[in-house]
Amino acid sequence: MAHRPARFALLVMILGLLTPLVGGCAPWVTYPQIEGAGHFGSASFEPVPSIITEAIRYTNERSAKLDPLVFNLPQGSRVEDYDRILLRLGAPSGVHPMREAGERAIHVTQIRVRAADAEVDVVYPRTGGLYETATLSMRQRLFGRFEVQRMRVWRVTVHPPLPTYPPDPVAPQPAGEMDPYPYPNGPREVYWDTTPEE
Secondary structure (H helix, E strand, O other): OOHHHHHHHHHHHHHHHHHHHHHHHOOOEEEOOOOOOEEOOOOOOOOHHHHHHHHHHHHHHHHHOOOOOEEEOOOOOOHHHHHHHHHHHOHHHOOEEOOOOOOOOEEEEEEEEEOOEEEEEEEEEOOOOOEEEEEEEEEEOOOOOEEEEEEEEEEEEEOOOOOOOOOOOOOOOOOOOOOOOOOOOOOOOOOOOOOOOO
16 A cells, blocks of 8 residues: 555656657647648637637737737637637627727737647737737646747737638528619529420
8 A cells, every 4th residue: 555656656757757758759730720730620629729818818918918908810710719719818808809900909820739838929019000920939737728938029020910700690681671683783584494395
């Protein structure tokens, strides 16, 4: 019975030594997809939402200082992806996704994950209305969340991306209220040939 704690400690030590070796051989997994790399099918799959949330929070606290906080996800993100990030950031506090071009926002453009390491590319507004790019290097704590280890700012002024929030679906017209001319060139008549074949 006295040997169980010693065995457990030995197992934890071995796992601690092997984890960096295995993680160093793992390929990068990206969102959105980069050719030749593995990819997450959606921003809804963990650890992507956790990484995005931490990246947006860190960038806003450290550099952008937006109030209210406005964010934009990578191209191809779905409404469900935005909803998940909104819940984590605290939607009642005025946080909202970017919907209009020109709105000051933090843009998450690329996520790369390999084992317990992650990198996130962000575009954020500086004072004076200009935008710059940064890469956040993150590390996951043992059985914990990802934390930013450093922020590498690329001193290059860039144009902010356009909003990627999916547009609201067009509501169908109620029955009986049809557009009298649904065709751009006026009404169109369709004739069916009903002559029997011989």
